[in-house]
Structure formats: structure tokens, C-alpha cells
Amino acid sequence: MNILEKISQSQALFSKSERKVAEVIMANPQTAIHSSIATLAKMSNVSEPTVNRFCRRLDTKGFPDFKLHLAQSLANGTPYVNRHVEESDGPDEYTKKIFESTMAALEVARQSLDVNIINRVVDLLTQAQKISFFGLGASASVAHDALNKFFRFNVPVVYFDDILMQRMSCMNSSEEDVVVLISHTGRTKSLVEIAQIARGNDATVIGITSKDSPLAKECSLVISLDVPEDTDMYMPMASRIAQLTLIDVLATGFTLRRGTKFRENLKRVKDTLRESRYDKKQG
């Protein structure tokens, strides 16, 4: 946890002198981390042990340990960490907040991922005869993106954003097929139904969704992504970004698993695309 935040929240616990120390540190944290306990004590007009006690009150081992925590808090870019967009925010503020909260969400998502499951999913994908990506609403664009990625791999890959087409596609699926269903909440009815249909045809159903959701229960394998819920109105769903990054991970795993020959093919696809582009030098 950010120690600067902790300081401002712990004001009540501090004694009068300790509060003096807190003020000096908050006013100039950058100086604080480069000071010795003696200089900091002088700056705060207190004795050295008071500074030491102040550090311990914040659950650090002592002054050097406190400095370490402080340094880490400062490194995280913003001394102050309110990442929620507020009505009064100007463009620079909300831009910063959105980017930062997105990055934070990615970090959380990464830590929640189960690598073993990813590995098994990559396994299944490489062995699939046909891969389908389905999602609705915001997750539709993620499925769309997955289509783009895997299409380049020259694998039979399918994507629909229409419920009926998704359904029909699944009704024709077979044992060698892999169906990837994307849904943040895992509570979209028609997706759950599609999972059931696909499972009924012995297809492998992989869910990219939150665990313990109705959708998760119908899947052969679930990659669960914990993403901080979008608590406030303005905040956009970082879940999509996490899902996309996960798609990147799967695609990368896929490429690695397929070996060198396969990657040469990938390069050919890239070259073909070039023809539809203006030359870089022509600029």
C-alpha cells in the first residue's frame, strides 16, 4: 500500500510531534528519502527517536525500512493516487487517471492469472481443427480482435457478433473444435446457452470470464480474469483491455508452440498486407 496515503490516513494515530514529522515528509517526500534520521529530526524540530517511533507507527521496521517504502511510493509516478475520475477533472487529469487505472487493472489481472490453465488452453488451441470466438457487447470487439490475430495464423477461425449466427455455428461444432466465449460478467444468457450447445456437441468450450459465474460453470476450461470492478460511472471497463492482453498472451503461446516453420508463414502474411499500404518512404 502507498505509504503516503497511509500517512495522511493515520493522522489520528500520531502524537503532536509525530504529526510534525508527517507534515515535513508530506511536504517534501523527495527530500525525505535522501535525508538521514538526524536531518529529518532537525527539519521537523523533534528528536531522532521521535522520527523512529513515527516510522514504527506506520508498521515499518525502522527508519531505513520506512525510507524504502516511501521511495517505492514515490516511484509509482503519482504521489497521490486517486484514480477515479471526478466531475471537476480537466482533460489532463482524466486522461492521466484513465491510463493509470488501466495499467493498474492490467497489473491486477496479471497476478490473478493461472499460468497452468493458460498453458492448457494454448495446448487445446494448437490442436483445434476450428477455433471460434464469440462475445457480445463490449466483449464482441475482443472476440473480433481475436479473430484478427488468429486469422493471420492461417488456422480455421470463426467470429460472429450475431446471436443467431453464433448459435448456428455452435450447433455444427464437433469434437475437434474449440469455442472461446468471452464475457466479463459471465451472466449473458445467450452466451451461456451457446456454451451448452457447444458442449452438447463435444466441442471444447473455453471461457474468458469471471470465475463461479453461470458461464464458467458450462465451460470445459475457464480463464478467470480478476479486474477491479468499475465502481464509478465514468470509469470505462478495463476488463476489455485485460481480455485483449490475454488474447495476446494466448496468441503468443500459440505461435511459440507451433515452431519455426509456422512463424515463417506468419511473416508471409505480414508481407502480403504491405501491398495495401502506402510505402513508408513515399510518406
Next chain:
Amino acid sequence: MNILEKISQSQALFSKSERKVAEVIMANPQTAIHSSIATLAKMSNVSEPTVNRFCRRLDTKGFPDFKLHLAQSLANGTPYVNRHVEESDGPDEYTKKIFESTMAALEVARQSLDVNIINRVVDLLTQAQKISFFGLGASASVAHDALNKFFRFNVPVVYFDDILMQRMSCMNSSEEDVVVLISHTGRTKSLVEIAQIARGNDATVIGITSKDSPLAKECSLVISLDVPEDTDMYMPMASRIAQLTLIDVLATGFTLRRGTKFRENLKRVKDTLRESRYDKKQG
């Protein structure tokens, strides 16, 4: 600059014993920041002054200062510095690398953004009679996502991933319309043509693309996103993620600009969606 990166780059400057210190630190940086110079010296099988010299070689004031730098580097998310996926990487490695490189790309992208332009684009979007989002390939799913976002705002919004439909749509555009064109390279021929058509009809053309590209030249306003180029094969395009986050920023700016009444409407749309979902308690 990240000191871990610096260590791995400075290998050449180190002497034999200093390299031992480097190894121990790289192997377990988390332990290093909590060790004294004596323990670290013992762990590396060198003397204390050697550790100290090691620190100075990295342009730090001494051991405590070095620990501070190290702590900050660790806080910044990236303990391991090589973000490029390698053939030998296992699932845990490539997962980590992809997430980290994506976050790094977001950070770079954020810093390259011009807030003033964002503000003007938000202005234009709020005043638009109709908003169109067009992209091709990987950028198509970004446009798709933008459709989803802005559709909820109850604004006339249009999206096509078909070249001809995009063209036709632009031919019918008028002065009050805003056309948003998304392309990482800015060199996709048909998108450039579409920009020309739309401009010909006096529509406002906004490009989300790299600056100085052919597409950028045809736009009324360009939001340029600098994203580290995907130098190696496996690495997926972080540009999409940055573009999506930018869309989030624009959507947020849009909501803020529209005021309270508008946000109530947004909430209504959210509630309507709930009906197509399984209840949370039903689980």
C-alpha cells in the same frame, strides 16, 4: 531510469567481483533492498567495499542510495527487464512479459498524448450530429469498441468494417458529421481515400494514427499515439491497447462535457442491459 536495466547493461564495466554482486542482486532484488551491505557482501562472497564500489559504478551516492534506486525500480512493476518474448520462454514468462510490455506501452503512449488536442476532439464529438468510427484489420476492433461505447450515449453513431460501406457512408456525410479514422501506421490506402472523401463533404475528420503519416495529412485533427514499435515477431501490437484506452479517454471526456442529465440516461441504458443477464444471486 530503471536501475535493474542499468545493471544488466553495464555488465561490461564491472570487474569480476562486482559482477558477482550484480548476479546476486539480479537474482533476488527483493532480498537485496532489505539487506545491509555486510549481508549482501557475504551473499556475493566479496568484501563490503566491493559492494560499495559496485554501487558507485552505477552512479549512485553509495549503498543506501543504491537501495533507494533499486526499491524504486522494483516498485515500478518491472523486476525483470527483458520484455521481449523469446523462443525458450515458458507460459509464465511470456505471460509476464506481454503484460509488462503492454503496461509500458501505455505509459509511453500517455506521455506522448497532447491534452489540448484531446480536449478539442471531445469538443467536436459533443457537437457532432453523427459520429462514424472506421478502421481496418486490427484497428477495426478498436472502431468496433468505440461504437459500443458511444452507442450507449444515445448519439447517432456508425461503424463499418467493410471498405465499401465505409466509403458510401462518407460520401453521404455532411458538415456536422465527425468521422474518426483509426490506423496505427496511417498508411492503409483505402482509409486515406475515405478521409479525402469525408473532407470533400466538409465533415470533420479525426485521425487516431501516427503523426506525419499519409492519413494524418488528410485529417482535420490528429491524435498521434507514440507506441513502441513491435520489433520482434511474437510481440503483439500494443498499439490497439493504447488506441482503446484513448477511446476510453474520449468517451469519458464526452460524458463529463455532457453534464448530469446525460449521465442519468447512461445509467438507464445500463439497467436495460441487465434484463438480458442472469441475476447475480441466482449464480
Next chain:
DNA sequence: ACATCAAATGTAGTAAAATTACAACTTGAC
């Protein structure tokens, strides 16, 4: 108003950590 006690703060001494100065040892060139 004063005695009493607990909490807060500081003083002085101690222990630990980091740095310096210097000596001993490598290594490679001649």
C-alpha cells in the same frame, strides 16, 4: 490547587552500518 500517573518527548550511550585509507594481491606487458 495540587498530587499522581500515563503518555509523550528528549538525552545520552550503544550497536550497527557504511565509508575511507591503505595494504596485498592479481594480471598482463615488456
Next chain:
DNA sequence: GTCAAGTTGTAATTTTACTACATTTGATGT
């Protein structure tokens, strides 16, 4: 082999942080 440049370690010094204890402060009850 020897000299010089560079490297490493030892031991002393200095700086820094911590501990134990003494003093002060301020609040409470008589």
C-alpha cells in the same frame, strides 16, 4: 622477472540508527 595498472580485502573511522532511561507534559481525581 618485474613493473604498472587495476582489483580486492583488511582494519580503522565516521556516520547512522537504535535502545534504555530520564525528563517533561498534560490530563484526571481528590
